[in-house]
Amino acid sequence: MNTQKSFLIIGGGLVGLATAYRLLERFPLAKVALLEKESSVGMHQSTHNSGVLHAGLYYAPGSAKAKLAVTGIKQMISFCRTENIDHEICGKLVVAVTSEELPRLDELLRRGIANGLEGLRKIDRDEVKKIEPNVAALAAVHVPEEGIVDYRQVCDRMAAIIQDRGGEIVTNAKVLRLDHKANTWIATTTQTEFAADFLINCAGLYCDRVAELAGEKRDVRIVPFRGEYYLLKPSAQDLVKNLVYPVPNPEFPFLGVHFTRMIQGGVEAGPNAVLAFAREGYHLTKIDIRDMLDALLFPGLWRFLRKYPAMALSELAQSLSKDNFCQALQRLIPDIRPDDLEPGHAGVRAQAMTASGDLVNDFHLVIRDNAIHVLNAPSPAATASLAIGEYIVNCLP
Ligand SMILES: Cc1cc2nc3c(=O)[nH]c(=O)nc-3n(C[C@H](O)[C@H](O)[C@H](O)COP(=O)(O)OP(=O)(O)OC[C@H]3O[C@@H](n4cnc5c(N)ncnc54)[C@H](O)[C@@H]3O)c2cc1C
16 A cells, blocks of 8 residues: 555544554554544544443354454453553353343353353353352353443543544544545535545444445445443442343344443443434434434335334333333342432444344445445444454555
């Protein structure tokens, strides 16, 4: 590659930031401008998440998620150590509470081993009690490599390093239009125009629309799934020591409501996965007409709802009723009560869906001669961001 090429990166979440970071590490002379529509980087998924470092347990062996999570967690921990970012490798339990879940737990163990996770073990009820005394489980998988981190600090540190290396971060610059003329991309933004040889679209919840601005077909569509959290009141925080997850439903890429001790203190419960009426719909009542029409006119959404009506309704019921939410948590920790919970934050997942109504499970990138579009980077893309950035740089012509 001509190392003096210029790059426009759209989106200042962890994927865009890590891509800029890796680009400037590999090509110190490259001209990199990262365009972000908000007043600061990391204002959406990258800081509205669970703050967990995922080691790669869940993902099909050989998938991009498996490979990039396994490499990515190591890279992220190393970044946190070098840059003094708050993090802790506290380990996680995935717990089976019914006999039907035991074969799925075994499958997770098999996947984790195939993906190369270290120290992974199936443990019995007594050992579960030693690690998490309040968890009711028949068995669990202990994942010692996983942990918690402050992704806000990660975003801010990456942004500072990018600027130190000569990269430009332009905030309040929403990309409105993209033109490709004489081998140059011109991005018209709410600020001014930017030009570069190569375009990298990391626009998260809007990645499909940005790809369309660049002339791509929207073969997969982002459908926003809000994840809502409760906080455990201080009096109940002792019920959870570290990270407690259910065995997920293999039909969906969501992990099921779980308990997460946070790096800055406190314990969260959630997130659920509710269809949102706005791509940045952090509250049930937030509606964006364009986003809603976009979703409602997409046949994939209707096919999804026909295939999984029970899932959509039960997530909505959990969203509308704290008692319902708490019931899902009681499967893991029977002593938890609705009174132990107070409303917490929410995040919205940028989940790609196909026209046939399937959720895209793996990371999905479209690679062209002069552009790369990241069109599905849901969890564990925060953990894996540095590995995704490295992968993108390796794909450059
Ligand atoms: C509820 C929830 C829990 C999660 N938990 C975890 C977890 O514990 N661990 C983990 O590894 N992952 C987790 N994830 C996933 C992880 O947070 C995301 O995969 C990751 O942050 C995606 O980063 P991103 O850069 O692609 O997107 P984002 O962080 O959303 O960044 C995209 C950026 O693009 C900008 N943008 C959009 N359109 C434009 C435009 N037109 N012009 C300019 N800028 C634009 C946006 O403002 C935004 O800043 C979770 C996600 C959610 C929602």
